[in-house]
Amino acid sequence: MESVERRERVRVRALWVRFGSVEAVRGIDVSAYAGRATALLGRNGAGKSTTMRVLAGVVPPTDGDVQVDGVDVRVDPLTVKRSVGYCPDVGGLVPRATPWEHLQLAARLRRMEGWETRAQDLLERFELGDAAHRVTGGFSHGMGRRLSVVLAAFHRPGVLLLDEPFDGVDPLGVEATQQVIDDAKARGAAVLISTHLRDLAMTSCEDALVLRGGSAVAALDSAELVGEAGARAYRALLD
Amino acid sequence: MPTEHSWTELVRGVADLRALLAFRASGLTDRVRVRLRIAGGVVLALTVAAIVVPAYLKGPLQARHASQFVAVLPSLYLGFFALAVLAAIASGGGREVVPREQAVAFPVSSVTEHFGALLLAPLNIAWLIQAWSVLGLTMYVVGPHDVAAAAAPLLLWIAFSTAAGQAVGWVFEGIRRGAHGILLARLIAGSTIALVVVLIATDRFVPLLDRSPTVRIYLAAAYGTGNQWWLWARPVAVLVVMVVVATVIGLVPARWALHRALREELRLESGRIEPRPNPRSDLRALVRVDRASIWRAVPLRRGLLVLAFMPGLVAVAGSLHWDMITILPGLVASGGALLFGVNTWCLDGRGALWRDSLPVSASVAYYAKVIVLFEVLLAAAGLTILLAALRAGPPSTAELTSALAAALVVATQVVAAAMRWSVERPYATDMRSARATPAPPVVMAGYSARLALRTTVVGLVFSATAVAPDGRWAVLVAVPLLCWSGWRLVRTEALWAVPEVRARVIAVVAS
Numbered sequence: 001m002e003s004v005e006r007r008e009r010v011r012v013r014a015l016w017v018r019f020g021s022v023e024a025v026r027g028i029d030v031s032a033y034a035g036r037a038t039a040l041l042g043r044n045g046a047g048k049s050t051t052m053r054v055l056a057g058v059v060p061p062t063d064g065d066v067q068v069d070g071v072d073v074r075v076d077p078l079t080v081k082r083s084v085g086y087c088p089d090v091g092g093l094v095p096r097a098t099p100w101e102h103l104q105l106a107a108r109l110r111r112m113e114g115w116e117t118r119a120q121d122l123l124e125r126f127e128l129g130d131a132a133h134r135v136t137g138g139f140s141h142g143m144g145r146r147l148s149v150v151l152a153a154f155h156r157p158g159v160l161l162l163d164e165p166f167d168g169v170d171p172l173g174v175e176a177t178q179q180v181i182d183d184a185k186a187r188g189a190a191v192l193i194s195t196h197l198r199d200l201a202m203t204s205c206e207d208a209l210v211l212r213g214g215s216a217v218a219a220l221d222s223a224e225l226v227g228e229a230g231a232r233a234y235r236a237l238l239d
Numbered sequence: 240m241p242t243e244h245s246w247t248e249l250v251r252g253v254a255d256l257r258a259l260l261a262f263r264a265s266g267l268t269d270r271v272r273v274r275l276r277i278a279g280g281v282v283l284a285l286t287v288a289a290i291v292v293p294a295y296l297k298g299p300l301q302a303r304h305a306s307q308f309v310a311v312l313p314s315l316y317l318g319f320f321a322l323a324v325l326a327a328i329a330s331g332g333g334r335e336v337v338p339r340e341q342a343v344a345f346p347v348s349s350v351t352e353h354f355g356a357l358l359l360a361p362l363n364i365a366w367l368i369q370a371w372s373v374l375g376l377t378m379y380v381v382g383p384h385d386v387a388a389a390a391a392p393l394l395l396w397i398a399f400s401t402a403a404g405q406a407v408g409w410v411f412e413g414i415r416r417g418a419h420g421i422l423l424a425r426l427i428a429g430s431t432i433a434l435v436v437v438l439i440a441t442d443r444f445v446p447l448l449d450r451s452p453t454v455r456i457y458l459a460a461a462y463g464t465g466n467q468w469w470l471w472a473r474p475v476a477v478l479v480v481m482v483v484v485a486t487v488i489g490l491v492p493a494r495w496a497l498h499r500a501l502r503e504e505l506r507l508e509s510g511r512i513e514p515r516p517n518p519r520s521d522l523r524a525l526v527r528v529d530r531a532s533i534w535r536a537v538p539l540r541r542g543l544l545v546l547a548f549m550p551g552l553v554a555v556a557g558s559l560h561w562d563m564i565t566i567l568p569g570l571v572a573s574g575g576a577l578l579f580g581v582n583t584w585c586l587d588g589r590g591a592l593w594r595d596s597l598p599v600s601a602s603v604a605y606y607a608k609v610i611v612l613f614e615v616l617l618a619a620a621g622l623t624i625l626l627a628a629l630r631a632g633p634p635s636t637a638e639l640t641s642a643l644a645a646a647l648v649v650a651t652q653v654v655a656a657a658m659r660w661s662v663e664r665p666y667a668t669d670m671r672s673a674r675a676t677p678a679p680p681v682v683m684a685g686y687s688a689r690l691a692l693r694t695t696v697v698g699l700v701f702s703a704t705a706v707a708p709d710g711r712w713a714v715l716v717a718v719p720l721l722c723w724s725g726w727r728l729v730r731t732e733a734l735w736a737v738p739e740v741r742a743r744v745i746a747v748v749a750s
Binding site: 019053056057058059060074077078079081082084086088090091092093094095096097098100101102104105106107108109110133134135136137138148151 | 505507508509510511512513514517518520521524525527528531532535536586587588589590592593594595596597598599600669670671738739742743745746749750
């Protein structure tokens with residue numbers, strides 16, 4: 001059982017991402033395992049969102065080895081995109097499409113059959129049922145965040161990437177997101193959560209990776225970052 | 240104490256506008272600054288040339304066609320006024336110096352918005368070409384004697400038309416934002432179009448134009464070259480007053496309109512949209528989302544309707560012949576691309592990141608955008624030809640083939656150019672507001688000039704094929720042009736397929 005749970009679904013080694021002269025990620029290693037959630041923590045500009053984008057197949061790595069379920073993201077990005085569910089850090093929604101149209105598009109491109117019941121269920125769980133047929137341009141920030149989580153989890157991906165999923169979300173939305181994370185772990189998915197909300201992350205994650213200036217500065221057990229002592233330890237890692 | 244209509248606020252509004260322009264300019268690279276200076280210099284040089292060169296051509300050309308030009312000049316001045324009004328209405332009152340989502344944190348007054356919109360109004364190739372036409376044709380007729388005096392009333396008329404058009408644009412925008420505003424706006428637009436159609440049908444349109452008071456503008460220019468200074472000074476003084484009054488008076492409707500809620504946008508965002516059956520292919524699924532992004536965006540919907548109907552109605556009013564109708568599709572296609580096509584991925588906005596994380600090939604995503612842009616441009620161009628045909632009478636085979644080939648060629652040509660720009664120079668824009676543009680105003684002016692030049696040349700080529708004995712010439716010309724544009728589209732697709740390029744576009748439009 002232990003060996004199944006520790007199956008490495010995300011394997012990142014010596015990842016470098018450069019945008020012109022800017023080095024957004026500088027040689028980090030990340031591992032995420034089946035049935036476990038890993039928190040990516042760090043200050044703004046630490047490289048969390050860029051790492052997530054690389055794993056989602058949206059940003060190509062400049063250098064290094066990035067594999068999702070054994071597939072190299074550079075060699076076969078489409079297969080990686082099929083395995084991954086991604087909630088981007090900004091927006092993540094087409095402004096003049098409805099949530100239902102987002103789900104229709106995702107279902108079509110992911111070859112999902114009989115998806116409507118699950119879509120309806122997810123929208124209800126995130127209290128978006130009434131807004132299912134309204135364009136997302138009129139959504140509040142929190143509603144947009146919740147829908148982005150729904151879209152990421154919709155197809156039950158093997159790797160769930162949630163970038164700032166709790167940002168501006170009300171307590172009920174946070175609970176629904178944590179439920180989605182627990183469900184994903186229960187079915188053997190690897191979950192990566194990038195957030196500034198350390199306490200919330202620690203309630204859902206088993207592992208934590210602290211980034212600073214594009215480099216990984218510590219890989220910890222989440223228990224080490226809980227409570228006042230965890231806050232002090234985390235604060236010390238940021239400087 | 241409210242100070243919005245005080246001198247203090249006027250002075251502050253101008254100072255704020257300078258600050259906004261400086262903010263906008265701060266994001267420019269040195270290379271872009273140089274290019275902007277060159278473009279500004281070219282526009283200035285062309286304006287001076289439009290004043291001086293035709294005046295000095297009168298002698299060598301022995302004033303050929305001068306009497307015909309005199310007859311159309313008052314209508315041309317009136318046409319410039321109509322263009323200024325239409326441009327302001329179509330842009331929701333006027334363009335923004337800084338996009339709303341960027342300016343939201345700053346206390347930008349309606350005074351600044353109004354002066355900003357006025358400043359940006361000339362950054363439009365239609366405005367520039369019409370202004371140059373007004374200057375060039377009049378100067379040719381009046382000749383080279385005291386060029387500055389002759390040009391003064393023309394420049395003042397151009398300034399007045401722009402300021403008055405802006406004021407009318409704000410009034411229309413205010414009406415549109417009110418209760419039942421959409422209905423009222425449509426009634427006003429419909430009634431105006433119906434009135435013009437009735438006047439044309441009853442042959443009263445041209446006599447009405449002949450009685451246009453704008454003839455005084457021409458007379459003022461002529462007095463300037465005839466040393467009749469008192470007769471020249473009076474209309475010039477009146478025009479100066481008109482410019483100042485129109486500029487200042489525009490502040491009132493600007494404030495009124497800008498303080499009203501964006502009713503149409505809010506209605507679109509809060510209304511229920513009936514779900515449609517599941518799409519049967521990846522391409523259809525992507526095309527459907529892109530189509531929705533166009534038809535549910537107020538500026539795009541309104542712009543496309545204006546583009547589909549206005550050039551056709553102008554063709555009907557001007558009783559254009561088939562050999563000139565071939566130029567219209569180019570104007571319509573260029574205008575359509577300028578609504579969103581030159582930055583096509585702005586349709587996805589912040590959803591671009593999520594969309595790109597879906598498992599679909601870059602090629603399918605690219606061609607979905609191509610199809611949507613192409614169909615919109617072709618439909619608008621087709622409607623224009625159809626409207627123009629109402630007055631032009633039954634075409635010959637060559638005329639019909641040339642008009643259709645022109646529409647097809649310019650639509651492909653414009654799509655190819657727009658897709659290239661979209662990939663090479665993306666911008667983060669929110670197309671929610673009717674005042675939004677897919678790229679900064681100065682960039683839009685450059686795009687519009689390049690598109691207008693290319694499509695007009697193609698339109699003129701098909702004007703020539705329209706007078707050929709049969710339609711084969713049009714087909715022969717169309718095939719290589721279509722192949723060229725097709726090749727450009729494929730080349731851009733190859734660029735889009737590069738992950739680094741795609742990532743840059745996505746990151747910019749989603750930011």
